[in-house]
Amino acid sequence: MGHRxxxxxxxxxxxxxxxxxxxxxxxxxxVAQGEVVALLGPNGAGKTTTVEIVEGFRRxxxxxxxxxxxxxxxxxxxxxxxIGVVLQSWRDHRRWRVGxxxxxxxxxxxxxxxxxxxxxxxxxxxxxxxxxTDVADQRMATLSGGQRRRFDVAVGLAGRPDLLILDxxxxxxxxxxxxxxxxxxxEVVDLDGTVVLxxxxxxxxxxxxxxxxxLLAGGRIVADGSPAAVARDVAGPSEVRxxxxxxxxxxxxxxxxxxxxxxxxxxxxxxDLEVAHASLEDAYLxxxxxxxAGQPLEVTR
Numbered sequence: 136m137g138h139r140x141x142x143x144x145x146x147x148x149x150x151x152x153x154x155x156x157x158x159x160x161x162x163x164x165x166v167a168q169g170e171v172v173a174l175l176g177p178n179g180a181g182k183t184t185t186v187e188i189v190e191g192f193r194r195x196x197x198x199x200x201x202x203x204x205x206x207x208x209x210x211x212x213x214x215x216x217x218i219g220v221v222l223q224s225w226r227d228h229r230r231w232r233v234g235x236x237x238x239x240x241x242x243x244x245x246x247x248x249x250x251x252x253x254x255x256x257x258x259x260x261x262x263x264x265x266x267x268t269d270v271a272d273q274r275m276a277t278l279s280g281g282q283r284r285r286f287d288v289a290v291g292l293a294g295r296p297d298l299l300i301l302d303x304x305x306x307x308x309x310x311x312x313x314x315x316x317x318x319x320x321x322e323v324v325d326l327d328g329t330v331v332l333x334x335x336x337x338x339x340x341x342x343x344x345x346x347x348x349x350l351l352a353g354g355r356i357v358a359d360g361s362p363a364a365v366a367r368d369v370a371g372p373s374e375v376r377x378x379x380x381x382x383x384x385x386x387x388x389x390x391x392x393x394x395x396x397x398x399x400x401x402x403x404x405x406x407d408l409e410v411a412h413a414s415l416e417d418a419y420l421x422x423x424x425x426x427x428a429g430q431p432l433e434v435t436r
Contacts, residue, residue: 140168141204143298143330144189149198151184158184160354162198171324171331173341176351177423182334185351186302189332190220203297216247216254219296219329221287221304233278234258234271237289244294255293265289265319281312288319292329299323301333305340317343338416348415352422362415369418378407 142165149162158181166172174182187193188200191207200207205214228236241255248254255261262268265285270278278286284304291299301320305313317340323329335341341348342362350358350365358365367373373391377384379402388394391410399405 142167142201143170143203144332145199145201146185146189147199149185149188149200150196151181151188151193152196157354159195162351162354162356164349164356164359166330166332168330169324169328170347171320171345172333172347172349173345174332174334174349174351175336175338175341175419177427180351181354182351183302186300186332186334190218190300191215213247216244216294217297219291219294219299221291221299221301229274229276231275232271233267233273233275233286234262236275237261237286237293240290241293247294252295254295256295261289261293264292264322266315279312280308281315284308284312284316285319288316288323292323295327296329298330298332301331303334303336305335305337313337313340320344338419342415350419350422352425357422358418363412366413366415366418369413369421371413371417373413374411376407376409376411377402377405379403379405383407 144164144166146162146164149159150157151159158179162181162185174185176182184193188195189202189207191202191210194208202210203214203217231239238258241258241261244254256264259268262271265288267282267285267289270282275283275286288304291301304320305316308316320331320333321344324331331344333344345362347360348358348362348365349356350369358369360368367389372387372389375386375388375391375394375398377398386394391412395408395410398408
């Protein structure tokens with residue numbers, strides 16, 4: 136039997152409050168090696184607080200947290216060099232040239248390189264990876280929003296991270312730039328095996344990028360699974376709709392494939408057959424509805 140690798144992120148019983156307001160109320164989660172996990176939830180659900188604790192930028196009140204085998208509150212500079220972070224925004228350096236600025240920022244990783252994992256990546260390689268080679272000599276002020284976001288990712292990748300954390304990575308980008316960014320994330324994961332944890336309000340982004348969804352509401356993780364599984368478990372079963380004998384029919388089922396197969400085998404003259412699956416958007420809106428109505432949120436595993 137093969138050895139099971141330790142999770143890249145392991146969190147148990149995580150709690151955090153600001154004054155009288157409890158933001159995280161006993162969070163348990165794991166992110167495995169090679170996974171892309173999206174953290175979703177309404178405003179104030181605790182997504183940013185969770186990410187900041189994982190990064191080591193915020194102290195927790197209780198619970199156990201291990202990131203790349205280390206408690207983030209005790210992580211040293213060598214540990215931090217293994218984590219790439221892409222924040223929603225950062226200080227602008229409009230007058231710097233793209234390649235020059237990237238080189239300056241990447242140099243911070245140089246003391247933490249090893250023969251097996253040299254740091255930082257060469258600037259030319261970083262620029263090529265994010266598609267900015269042609270603008271290397273341009274000033275930052277000339278970049279489009281999508282190009283700026285690609286530059287942010289280049290900074291996050293400069294230290295050859297084992298873990299890449301993306302906080303609302305495509306906020307403000309147009310659809311074309313958002314698609315390019317998603318392709319870049321897939322490339323990073325496929326080529327480098329980098330673990331990715333992202334927060335997002337974009338449900339299509341979560342479905343396109345993530346292997347697993349964590350829905351956070353009321354200070355707890357209320358759903359955990361693939362996008363399809365979360366949609367099914369939270370938003371409900373699929374609906375199979377068809378017409379037969381001059382009548383229209385609707386049937387709810389958790390296994391539309393098996394039901395449809397049986398339907399076609401036993402029912403004559405089936406027409407207008409349609410399967411409507413619950414979507415991640417349906418699940419998200421249902422979670423927000425329950426949360427705002429003060430209804431119990433049952434954790435699903």
